[in-house]
Amino acid sequence: MTTIHEVAEAAGVSISTVSYALSGKRPISDKTRTRIEKAARDLGYEPDAGARMLAGRRTHIFALTEPLRADTHAPTHMAFVLATAVAARRRGYDILLLTDEQASDGMNRVAASNLVDAILVLDVAPDDERAAIARAVRTPTVFIGIPDDPDGLTCVDLDFEAAGHLAVDRLADAGHTRVTLLGQTEVSYRKSNFPRRLLHGVQTRALDHGIALRSETTGASSTDTAAVRSAAESALARGDRAFIVHAANDVHETLLTVLDEHGLRVGTDVSVVSAAASFDTSTLTVPLDTIPLVPQQSCDLAVDLAVRHLEGHRVPAQIHLIPPEYHIADSVSPRR
């Protein structure tokens, strides 16, 4: 194992010079620095993690708590984990995983043992118990998602309410007066927060526009095609020709299938907007207007806030909402 001493000796300098040269925390003459860097590279030197933690009081590790519940949508979840890992790594941090049981105990443990520099919270529930823990520990914590009581917490999330507004506005512009919202699964509206926020945004804006809104939750299981079909069928039966879809890939496909069966062409006879989808809607049978949920945006911001906090900048304990973007794919019928 190569130590800083060996690098120092090889470069003919003291260990402190090596440390400073490599961390850049104080000016080192160009020629000695390059000499040190060469020695370090040649010897394959990598600072010992434990020693660095102890002396530097910085671990370069972030904890990521994720209570993998049975009802979490795996692909979306994976996208968030990946985005977080990439963002963290880019700033020089590794990700330590804290799952379910450990989510709460784990937070306390890693905080008490100084195992991590900051904690990132994923898959936030309305009554999330991790909120209380975040307030108690002194390890900086950033929520990706928003609990019911975000008081004193630093939170990051897409502005789902604004996303709802955008979707309704667009449909209203196109002259629609009747809209169906094809939402998330039943359980999501209880166990999560964001579906409600989108729903609320849609509702208030529908009211503003005098739009008749009907919102349907998709069945218990995500593979429950029948529930989606019947929701779509009855929407069409009552004359709705505008849909906002806030659901997984397959729900979109099922809706498009039903519309096709009825001989309705998307963008002409009927309008469809996909709201807060975390998958690529351009691969759907019919490309849809989309207000995407980009995990990378939330995760980048969350990591950035954590890093800024660690660098001593003031990070307000408040909700940081990411403004939604509307991507056009001509799936909304022009004003009639």
Add this chain to the structure above:
Amino acid sequence: MTTIHEVAEAAGVSISTVSYALSGKRPISDKTRTRIEKAARDLGYEPDAGARMLAGRRTHIFALTEPLRADTHAPTHMAFVLATAVAARRRGYDILLLTDEQASDGMNRVAASNLVDAILVLDVAPDDERAAIARAVRTPTVFIGIPDDPDGLTCVDLDFEAAGHLAVDRLADAGHTRVTLLGQTEVSYRKSNFPRRLLHGVQTRALDHGIALRSETTGASSTDTAAVRSAAESALARGDRAFIVHAANDVHETLLTVLDEHGLRVGTDVSVVSAAASFDTSTLTVPLDTIPLVPQQSCDLAVDLAVRHLEGHRVPAQIHLIPPEYHIADSVSPRR
């Protein structure tokens, strides 16, 4: 921050006594031990991670490398990650995530910096570049999955070949002479190893039994229902009444739908065996005979091997295959 010194003072003993009492690495009289434990609990003491690493030369962290490719089946993957995390935690280890790009560089980095005690490798590809790295670093490494050249590596996996045998044997016993294997996606057979192993097991055993085997890959996308339908339809058309399914949830459902449409009752008119499914097949429309792939088994064993290695026991660098189990649900027609 509570240190070991404060605990020692509170308990009226020396710090080494505290250390030994808490680690159990040498006998401490009952009354002083309980006194120490109480003090530690009262003060909320948790050993400093960095100090522990440095002094003990053990980090209590395992790295988990997972090259989250676009074609990885998210739910299955999540099950493996969760199972690994739980198994590791139970042995006192945390999981550090190493994703894609970092998979290779990350392995070298965490090994060189002594950030982890061992490395667990997930989602193993046939020509996995992590095999070479595992051989090079001195950090013990366990593969969950098997690369083409497992020489010198410690690997753990379900015995997919034996699973193939079991499935065919059962169908042969029931008197079937024509079998269709509904396999994984096209790409899986190139990017992964296990589908081929199951296929091979099925093929050799079919040959032994004189069974006419037809194997079909399911379409490129996992949502490609059409491909599954047509595969099932043509199997029925050529008279096959026995199916082995090695695929995701929805492929099973599609097959069952097609069989139902043809008025064929599973377990009577037609036989279906699910092989190496990592989801709960009991929630399918029709429960199926299943040879399950239990992530927990592989992950428990992998963690166990890593821990044993760290404890100084000899761990053979070889393939550790987990024998498959056959779960009956009466979806195979009795001998005719």
Add this chain to the structure above:
DNA sequence: TTGTAAGCGTTATCAG
């Protein structure tokens, strides 16, 4: 059964 003390490999604070 318990205490003493020597590291572990960095970082950061002094000097120079």
Add this chain to the structure above:
DNA sequence: CTGATAACGCTTACAA
């Protein structure tokens, strides 16, 4: 611009 050197908090021989 560079060098000594004192922490950092714990583990673990070595003593008692």
